[in-house]
Amino acid sequence: MKEAAELANYLPLSFKTPKEQEYIEFLWDAFETNYTHGKYQFAFLAYHMLAMSFIYFNIWQIKQTEPRDFAMGLIGFGKDIEKSLLEANSPFVFSTVKERSILRFLKLIACDNSKIGTYAKLVDDRNDTAHPNGNIFYSTEAALDIKITEILRVVDEIQSHSKPVIEHCYREFLLQNHDPEEREYPDAADQIREVLIHGNYMSQKDIEVCLGLDLAELGDQTETERPTALVELVERAILTDEGIRLTARGESGRR
Numbered sequence: 001m002k003e004a005a006e007l008a009n010y011l012p013l014s015f016k017t018p019k020e021q022e023y024i025e026f027l028w029d030a031f032e033t034n035y036t037h038g039k040y041q042f043a044f045l046a047y048h049m050l051a052m053s054f055i056y057f058n059i060w061q062i063k064q065t066e067p068r069d070f071a072m073g074l075i076g077f078g079k080d081i082e083k084s085l086l087e088a089n090s091p092f093v094f095s096t097v098k099e100r101s102i103l104r105f106l107k108l109i110a111c112d113n114s115k116i117g118t119y120a121k122l123v124d125d126r127n128d129t130a131h132p133n134g135n136i137f138y139s140t141e142a143a144l145d146i147k148i149t150e151i152l153r154v155v156d157e158i159q160s161h162s163k164p165v166i167e168h169c170y171r172e173f174l175l176q177n178h179d180p181e182e183r184e185y186p187d188a189a190d191q192i193r194e195v196l197i198h199g200n201y202m203s204q205k206d207i208e209v210c211l212g213l214d215l216a217e218l219g220d221q222t223e224t225e226r227p228t229a230l231v232e233l234v235e236r237a238i239l240t241d242e243g244i245r246l247t248a249r250g251e252s253g254r255r
Contacts, residue, residue, distance in 0.1 A: 001035055004047065004148045010054050010155050012201040014193070020090070024053065040138040041129055044147060048126045051151050052099060053091075055119075057201040058162050059105045060091035064200055065169045066108065073105045091201060099123045109161040119154055159205050169200055170210040174231060 015021040027046050034043035063070040074082045081097060094102050100120050129137055138144045173196050177183045185191040196202060215231065
């Protein structure tokens with residue numbers, strides 16, 4: 001159970017809507033309840049749904065940060081699906097596409113076919129578990145823990161591939177939002193929460209990538225100095241939770 005909670009660090013710190021927050025909390029509750037009561041097969045289903053949500057959030061970041069690449073990734077989908085995904089206003093819209101198909105977008109962050117094939121195997125495991133085939137694939141805590149370790153390995157691998165997208169997202173945020181008179185929210189904490197965190201469904205792991213960004217990469221000295229105050233506030237907001245739900249999470253991994 002303790003290792004399973006690590007997944008929370010890869011999921012958004014907070015959400016645009018209470019409904020999204022409620023959904024993720026529901027999945028955590030379903031996982032923990034079934035795990036505690038020895039219903040490991042159902043616990044796996046809930047955990048798989050959390051992991052797939054993580055993938056949706058990562059694909060959403062691609063859509064927001066690299067829209068041209070995202071549009072190219074739609075080649076091969078039907079026109080109705082293409083329109084739906086281009087106009088999507090929530091990562092959960094991706095759930096309308098078969099999970100094996102949505103994994104194709106991970107090629108945009110340099111996940112090769114071999115890796116995507118491994119990720120797809122988790123989808124197959126979920127399908128086998130969800131269908132009434134007379135089998136209990138996860139009848140022991142040890143069996144589920146092995147699968148959780150595998151899922152976390154996949155999640156961390158995808159997170160590593162997402163680093164360039166996250167860095168690009170944060171770099172653009174700093175350059176475009178340093179001026180209180182030109183951004184959506186004059187208060188910097190509000191801008192961080194709504195535009196950086198909510199707009200990109202940033203996780204704690206994403207924030208760690210952001211804070212590791214070399215400000216020299218922003219350009220010449222003049223350009224680098226401009227967003228420095230915003231960077232410092234991002235760091236303070238993360239450390240002090242200035243209006244952003246960053247650490248409202250118990251040992252179980254729930255928020």
